[in-house]
Structures are given as structure tokens and as C-alpha cells.
Amino acid sequence: MGVILLGMGLAFAMIIQGLPEQVSFGEAVSIAGMMGKLDVVNFSFDLNERYTFWSGITGGLFLALSYFGTDQSQVQRYLGGSSVSESRMGLMFNALLKIPMQFFILFVGVMVFVFFQFQSHPVLFNTNATAQVYATPFAGEMKKIEADYVLAHQKKNVAIDAVLLGLKANNEASLAPAVTQLKAADAHEIAVRDRAKNLLKKAVPESKSKDSDYVFLTFIMNYLPVGMIGLLLAVIFSAAMSSTAGELNALAATTTIDFYKRLIKKNGSDRHYLRASKLLTAGWGAIAITFALFAHLVENLIEAVNILGSIFYGTILGIFLVAFFLKRVKGRPTFFAALIAQTAVIVLYVGYSDLVAYLWYNVIGCGLVMLLALLLNLVIPDKHVPSESTN
Numbered sequence: 001m002g003v004i005l006l007g008m009g010l011a012f013a014m015i016i017q018g019l020p021e022q023v024s025f026g027e028a029v030s031i032a033g034m035m036g037k038l039d040v041v042n043f044s045f046d047l048n049e050r051y052t053f054w055s056g057i058t059g060g061l062f063l064a065l066s067y068f069g070t071d072q073s074q075v076q077r078y079l080g081g082s083s084v085s086e087s088r089m090g091l092m093f094n095a096l097l098k099i100p101m102q103f104f105i106l107f108v109g110v111m112v113f114v115f116f117q118f119q120s121h122p123v124l125f126n127t128n129a130t131a132q133v134y135a136t137p138f139a140g141e142m143k144k145i146e147a148d149y150v151l152a153h154q155k156k157n158v159a160i161d162a163v164l165l166g167l168k169a170n171n172e173a174s175l176a177p178a179v180t181q182l183k184a185a186d187a188h189e190i191a192v193r194d195r196a197k198n199l200l201k202k203a204v205p206e207s208k209s210k211d212s213d214y215v216f217l218t219f220i221m222n223y224l225p226v227g228m229i230g231l232l233l234a235v236i237f238s239a240a241m242s243s244t245a246g247e248l249n250a251l252a253a254t255t256t257i258d259f260y261k262r263l264i265k266k267n268g269s270d271r272h273y274l275r276a277s278k279l280l281t282a283g284w285g286a287i288a289i290t291f292a293l294f295a296h297l298v299e300n301l302i303e304a305v306n307i308l309g310s311i312f313y314g315t316i317l318g319i320f321l322v323a324f325f326l327k328r329v330k331g332r333p334t335f336f337a338a339l340i341a342q343t344a345v346i347v348l349y350v351g352y353s354d355l356v357a358y359l360w361y362n363v364i365g366c367g368l369v370m371l372l373a374l375l376l377n378l379v380i381p382d383k384h385v386p387s388e389s390t391n
Contacts, residue, residue: 005101007235008108014224015111020118027167028114031160034179035186037110050357059359062366063306066313068094070320073250112219117160119223123149123196125214129207130200138203145199149192156185248288252281307358311349314365315342321366322373329377336380337372341365 019028032038042052049055068074068091081087123146124130133142159182166175200207220229256277265272315338322334345365348356356364 005104007232008105010228011220011224011232012104012108012111014228015108015115015219018115018119018223023118023164027164028111030167031117031163031182032110032114034163034182035113037113047356047360048354050359052357055357055359059310059357059362062317062362063310063313063359066317066362066366067309070313070316071250072254073247076250076253077246109216112216115219115223116215117156120150120153121218122146123193124200124211125218126211129204129211132207133200133203136203138199142196142199142203145192145196149189149196152185152189152192156182156189159185244288248281248284251284252277255280255284307349310358310361311345312342312365314345314362314367315369317362318366318369318373322370326370326373329373330380333376333380334369334373337369337376340372341368344368 016025016028019025029038042049043054044052045054046052047055077090078087081090122130130142133139159178162178163175163182166172166178197211220232224232256273260276260280261268261273265276268276318341319334319338322329322337342365345361345368348364349358349361
């Protein structure tokens with residue numbers, strides 16, 4: 001976490017330094033807000049809205065409880081601590097720093113957006129995709145779109161200058177029409193960029209990458225000093241290796257103990273299980289690489305991970321809560337309750353995802369497990385309790 005914050009802090013400092021001299025930090029933040037990049041909190045009660053205050057404070061709470069309290073990758077980190085106090089301290093740091101860190105990372109992205117409002121940049125940040133279009137009969141059309149984009153960007157710069165004048169003069173009368181002009185210029189620029197993206201799909205149908213994935217990479221490669229580029233790459237690889245190692249070890253340990261040792265070889269030696277764990281780590285690594293090859297097809301990788309987690313985390317948390325708080329509920333009713341709840345969440349995601357946002361799956365899954373476990377406990381006898389004999 002410290003390494004990630006260091007890398008993001010260095011990038012943030014370079015962004016601020018790269019802003020025009022006449023633009024203060026406060027004015028840059030104001031421009032971001034005027035262009036709709038700082039709409040942080042949404043208090044809508046619409047269940048279909050993915051990110052609202054209510055879905056975050058409830059669904060996000062259940063997601064975090066399940067992730068930090070039941071996920072094997074996290075539990076393994078706690079067990080790997082040198083002492084109980086160290087594990088508790090690590091958990092507290094996670095609780096206190098995770099949300100501020102994520103806010104800071106998102107804010108760095110906002111400032112990269114503002115930075116490029118004052119810098120000339122290509123219509124498509126993925127320059128390789130542009131080169132592919134130029135190798136097709138659509139090269140002339142792409143050249144015209146690029147010329148239109150330069151003009152659109154210049155018009156937006158004029159609108160930004162008008163906004164800056166209004167901010168410096170603190171004149172609301174001149175600021176309001178300038179903001180309207182800025183929004184119109186931004187919409188026109190986006191429309192021109194969409195023309196380029198549509199042309200890319202038409203000229204190179206096999207191109208699947210998202211142009212937004214190349215924005216920060218363009219900033220790193222074109223505007224950071226050479227040494228800083230290497231440092232940021234080291235930060236990225238360090239964070240990725242640390243996270244991946246923990247996840248692979250957790251998967252291998254779970255597979256070895258809960259499946260291999262229980263179902264395949266029950267009486268093996270420690271050396272045998274160690275060798276099996278290493279082979280399973282390699283196997284899970286191969287599976288992870290396979291998934292990574294298709295990651296570019298996902299619109300937002302972080303969101304995809306949260307969606308996948310939300311489908312299962314609610315049920316898992318419900319099982320743990322039944323064990324902690326519903327002492328009279330036995331194992332069989334809980335098992336069947338979990339099956340029914342998990343099926344319901346999957347059906348909800350597959351067939352009705354447009355009605356309920358994914359963060360609510362955590363609440364629904366957990367609630368269903370606890371409710372159904374209580375009800376089924378009344379009708380399903382405990383397998384280990386012998387029935388009364390009859391005369």
C-alpha cells in the first residue's frame with residue numbers, strides 16, 4: 001500500500017507541476033467540477049443506480065465485511081502476521097487507509113483529465129490503433145477527424161480561458177455563460193472522438209482495446225522524466241506481484257486442504273502436500289494468466305472484480321453470520337439455505353441486473369441465507385440427531 005501511495009504521489013506532483021502557470025490548483029479542481037468529474041455522492045434511492053450513497057453504505061459494508069472477514073486471501077494475511085497485535089494493526093490500517101487511498105487514486109485520474117485539457121493530444125490515445133486505421137482505405141477519413149479534433153480542442157481551450165477569467169474575477173455574471181460554453185465545447189469534442197472510435201471499429205473490427213486505458217500510459221510516457229517512468233513501472237509491478245502472490249497462495253492452500261487432502265489423498269506426508277501445493281499454485285497461476293488474456297474485453301476490470309465478488313460474497317457472509325449469531329441453526333438447513341440464496345442471486349444477476357445494482361447482491365445474499373436458514377431449521381431435521389424409536 002505504501003509503495004502504491006508513493007507512486008501515485010509522485011505522479012500527482014508531476015501533474016500539478018505540469019499545469020500552466022496561470023492555473024492554480026483550486027482553479028484546476030473547479031474546472032474538473034464544472035465538467036462533471038467531481039460528482040462524488042449520489043443520494044438517489046434508485047436500486048438500479050450502481051453507485052449511490054445508500055448502495056455504498058449498505059452493499060459496500062456487506063462486501064467489505066465478507067472480503068476482510070471471510071476471504072481466504074485476507075485470512076491468510078492475518079495468519080501470516082508475526083503476532084496477533086500485528087495482524088490487528090494490519091487490519092486497522094486497511095480499514096483506515098483503504099477508502100482515502102482509493103479516493104486519492106481517483107483524484108489523480110481527475111487531475112490527469114484536467115492536465116490534458118491544457119495539452120494537445122491525439123484524438124485516440126492508443127496511437128497503435130490510429131496507425132492501424134491509417135493502413136486501411138479509411139486513412140483519409142481518419143485524417144479529417146483528427147483535423148476536426150484539433151479545432152474542437154482549440155475551441156474548448158478558448159472556453160476554458162473564459163472560465164478562468166470568470167474564476168479569477170470572481171464574477172458570477174460572466175462565469176455562468178462561460179461554463180455553458182465550456183460544456184458545449186466539451187460535448188462537441190467528445191462527439192468528434194466518438195467518430196474516431198466508430199471509425200476504428202469499422203476499419204479494424206478486431207480491435208478490442210479501450211482508448212481510456214491508454215490515457216494514463218500516455219501521460220507517463222510523454223510527460224514524466226525517464227527515471228520517474230522506471231520508478232512508476234517498478235511500483236506497478238511490485239504492487240501486482242505482492243497482490244498476485246497472496247491470492248495464488250490462498251487458492252493453492254484452500255485447494256490442497258479442502259479438496260485434495262479431503263477427497264483425493266487423505267494420508268499423505270507433509271512433503272507430498274507441499275509438492276501438491278506448489279503444483280496447484282502453478283495451475284492457478286496458469287488459470288490467472290488465461291483470464292488476464294481476456295481482461296481487455298471487460299469495460300472496467302476493478303468493477304468486474306467487484307461484481308464477481310458481490311455475486312458470492314453475500315452468501316459466504318450469511319453462512320458465517322449464521323454460525324456466529326444463530327446458534328440453534330444446524331449445518332444442513334444452512335447448507336440448503338446457502339444453495340437457494342446463491343441460486344437466487346445468480347438468477348437476479350443474469351436475468352434482472354438492470355433492476356438491482358450489483359452492490360445490493362451482498363445484502364440480498366446474506367439476508368436470504370440467514371432468513372432461509374431460520375425457516376429451514378424448523379422443517380429439516382439435523383442429520384446427526386437419531387430419530388426416536390417407536391414401540
